[in-house]
Each structure stands twice: as structure tokens, then as C-alpha cells.
Amino acid sequence: MNCTMKKLARLRTSGRSQLAGMALCLLAFAGFHALLVGGLPAAESASGSAAAGPAKRGPTGPTVAPLAGEPDSIPSRIGLRHYLTVGALVFGLGIMVIVIRRNAIAVLMGIELLMNAAGLNFVAFSKFVAKDVLDGQVVTIFLIVIAAAEAAVALAITLNIYNNLNTVSVDEADTLKG
Amino acid sequence: MLFGSDVYSELMFGLFAVVAVIPCLFILFGRDIVRQAFWLLFSLSGFAGLYFCLGADFLGFTQVIVYIGGILILFLFGVMLTHRADVAIKTQAGVSNVGAGVAAGTMATALLLYTIWTTPWKETPRVLKETVTPIGEKVMSTFILPFEVVSVLLLVALVGSTYIARRKGGPSREGGSTQS
Numbered sequence: 001m002n003c004t005m006k007k008l009a010r011l012r013t014s015g016r017s018q019l020a021g022m023a024l025c026l027l028a029f030a031g032f033h034a035l036l037v038g039g040l041p042a043a044e045s046a047s048g049s050a051a052a053g054p055a056k057r058g059p060t061g062p063t064v065a066p067l068a069g070e071p072d073s074i075p076s077r078i079g080l081r082h083y084l085t086v087g088a089l090v091f092g093l094g095i096m097v098i099v100i101r102r103n104a105i106a107v108l109m110g111i112e113l114l115m116n117a118a119g120l121n122f123v124a125f126s127k128f129v130a131k132d133v134l135d136g137q138v139v140t141i142f143l144i145v146i147a148a149a150e151a152a153v154a155l156a157i158t159l160n161i162y163n164n165l166n167t168v169s170v171d172e173a174d175t176l177k178g
Numbered sequence: 179m180l181f182g183s184d185v186y187s188e189l190m191f192g193l194f195a196v197v198a199v200i201p202c203l204f205i206l207f208g209r210d211i212v213r214q215a216f217w218l219l220f221s222l223s224g225f226a227g228l229y230f231c232l233g234a235d236f237l238g239f240t241q242v243i244v245y246i247g248g249i250l251i252l253f254l255f256g257v258m259l260t261h262r263a264d265v266a267i268k269t270q271a272g273v274s275n276v277g278a279g280v281a282a283g284t285m286a287t288a289l290l291l292y293t294i295w296t297t298p299w300k301e302t303p304r305v306l307k308e309t310v311t312p313i314g315e316k317v318m319s320t321f322i323l324p325f326e327v328v329s330v331l332l333l334v335a336l337v338g339s340t341y342i343a344r345r346k347g348g349p350s351r352e353g354g355s356t357q358s
Contacts, residue, residue: 024203028196077184078191078231080301084294086195086228090221092287093202099279103211105256109218112249113202116225123232128301137234137309138316144244145328149335151249155256156343162260163345171274 083124091117104158104168108151115147191231198224215253222246233305236313 090113097110119140126136161173201217201224208214222245229238306312317325 024200028200078188079303080299081294082191082195083228083232085291086198088287088290088294089199090202091290092283093199093206094283095286096279096283097202097206099275099282100206100273102274105211105253105260106205106214108256109205109214109253112218112245113205113221116198116222116245120225120228123229123234123237127232127234127305128303129299133233133304133306134309134312134316137237138313138321140234140237141240141313141317142321142324142328144240145332148244148249149332151252152339153335153342155252156339158256159259159343168260 080124080128083128084121087117087121087124090114090120102169102171104161104170104173105155107170108154108158111154112147112151115143115150119143187231190227194224194227194231196224197221198228211257212254215250215257218253219246219250222250234309236309 094110094113094117097113098107101107101110122136122140122143124136126133126139130136158168162168165173165175167173198221201221204217205214205221208217222241226238226241226246229235229241
């Protein structure tokens with residue numbers, strides 16, 4: 001009886017936390033969009049002199065940044081800075097995950113987040129500033145391959161540590177030779 | 179171009195940015211390692227969507243196939259193989275060095291954001307209509323050396339991880355007679 005009550009309580013709290021998560025996502029989305037439509041002040045001040053800064057919204061619609069290639073692609077107000085901001089946020093959170101979490105697999109997740117942020121930066125730079133559009137994409141494909149290899153080797157090491165030391169905590173696995 | 183319209187593409191960017199960033203918080207604060215793995219799934223999907231928004235369709239699909247279909251399953255296998263029934267998950271997935279981690283992450287993010295928003299980038303956005311053929315040509319011409327190196331690296335990683343993760347039980351285990 002007590003056990004089921006505990007289980008129910010845990011279920012309810014987990015449902016509440018998921019609801020809170022969804023609300024947080026919605027709030028972040030709304031805030032981000034409001035920020036975007038209102039215009040970020042740093043973008044306006046920084047791109048005042050640049051010829052092809054992030055396009056600002058005017059009364060006649062968004063001003064168009066010069067396009068080199070396709071005439072049918074409409075540029076949006078989303079510029080390089082926004083993608084780099086996403087990359088920076090994920091990078092910082094990945095660093096926090098790596099340093100804070102103790103489970104080795106969670107640390108690996110943090111490393112994957114770092115690599116994803118780097119790949120996003122590569123693709124964004126190759127789209128917005130690089131000479132060749134595809135160089136960053138090819139580098140990111142190599143990065144994904146390297147991430148796969150790294151994940152395989154790191155998980156093998158984690159399994160080996162678990163078999164030898166019976167733990168996956170990176171704080172306890174501190175002997176060089178188990 | 180998948181997201182051609184202006185407002186639509188902005189909405190899509192916002193959606194995918196939120197989907198990419200918010201699950202990282204849950205990975206950071208979560209207690210259950212399996213749930214963290216599934217939050218990582220959302221984050222990687224958000225990154226795939228951002229690749230689509232950037233006009234890198236092949237890269238987006240590669241992200242879905244390799245990361246979500248491969249690496250995440252690898253993580254889940256790792257979680258299952260290292261799960262201890264006698265130790266509670268909460269203590270398995272504990273935290274330490276909170277102050278150092280928060281300081282390092284916050285400072286790195288602040289530095290990056292300051293640099294990003296104060297540098298006057300000369301932006302000339304370009305997109306290609308299709309990227310698969312040019313990427314294949316690039317990989318086979320300009321990037322042929324990294325391609326070969328990466329293939330050798332992948333082979334080495336496969337063999338090495340199999341070697342590292344093998345069971346060193348010896349004759350006491352069931353398959354021990356075949357080893358001798």
C-alpha cells in the first residue's frame with residue numbers, strides 16, 4: 001500500500017516536472033520570438049555599419065541581404081549571430097554537463113553536445129561567411145564520423161571500467177590500472 | 179529549400195533552437211540516466227532541424243541517421259550494460275563540482291556570446307538547391323585525404339572498442355574453452 005502510494009506520488013511529481021518542462025519550452029519559444037520580432041538591440045547597434053548585417057525589419061518588409069546564388073531563397077531576419085548563439089548556449093551547457101555530472105555516460109552526452117555545437121557553428125559559418133558553402137558541411141560530416149568513433153571507444157572504456165571497478169562514476173574510477 | 183517562406187523559416191528556427199537548447203537543461207538537471215538519453219534525442223533532433231534551416235539537407239539526414247539512430251542507441255546500450263540493480267539511480271547519476279561546472283560553463287557562454295554579438299560579421303547567406311552531389315564530389319576530390327584518414331580512424335575505433343570491451347573472463351566463463 002505504502003509502496004503504491006510512493007509510486008503514485010513519484011508519478012505525479014514526474015508528470016508535474018514534465019508539464020513544467022513543456023511550459024518552459026513554450027515560454028522560451030514565445031520569449032525568443034518576441035525578442036526576434038522586436039529586434040535584438042545588440043544586433044542593431046553592431047550591424048549599423050556593416051553592409052550586409054542581419055536584415056532589419058522595415059515598413060516595407062525585411063531588407064534583403066545580397067544573395068550570391070539562388071534567387072528564390074528569401075533571406076530571413078535569422079542571421080549568423082542567432083545560430084552562433086544557439087551553438088554557444090549548447091556549448092556552455094555541455095561544459096556544465098561534463099564538469100558537473102558524475103556518471104560517465106552523462107559526461108559522454110555532454111561531449112556529444114559540445115561536438116554538435118561545433119558542427120552547428122561550422123555549418124552556419126559556411127553558409128553565411130565562408131567562400132564555399134559546402135566546406136563546413138563536409139567538415140561537419142567528418143565531425144559526425146569522429147563523434148561516432150569517439151562514442152564507441154568511450155563506451156567500450158566505460159564498460160571496461162564497469163567490469164573492473166563495478167562503477168561508472170568518473171570520481172570513483174581514479175586508478176590508472178584496475 | 180525546405181523552409182522558403184520568411185516568417186515560417188523564422189518560426190522554424192525558433193522552434194528548433196528551443197528544441198536544441200532546452201533539453202540540455204534537462205540533461206544537466208535530470209536524475210534518471212535513461213531520461214537524460216531521451217532528452218539528448220530531442221536535442222539532437224533540434225540540431226538536425228537547425229541543419230535543415232541552414233539549407234544543409236544531407237547533413238540533417240546524416241545527423242538523424244548517425245546520431246539518433248546510432249550514437250543514441252549506443253548510449254542506451256551503455257546505460258543498460260552498466261546499470262546496477264542494487265544501487266539507486268539517484269546515487270549513480272550524482273553531481274559534483276557544481277560551482278566549478280557552473281562557473282566554467284557560464285564564463286565560456288558569456289565569452290562566446292560577447293564575441294558573437296560584438297563582431298561585425300560580413301554576412302552573405304547562400305544556399306544550394308541540393309547538396310548531395312556537390313558534397314560527394316567534394317569528398318572525392320578536395321577532401322580525399324581526410325576521407326581516407328577518417329575511414330582508417332573508424333576502422334581502428336571499431337577494432338579497438340571491440341578489443342577494449344571484450345570480456346576478459348578466461349577459462350572460468352562459458353566461452354573460455356574456445357579461447358585456449
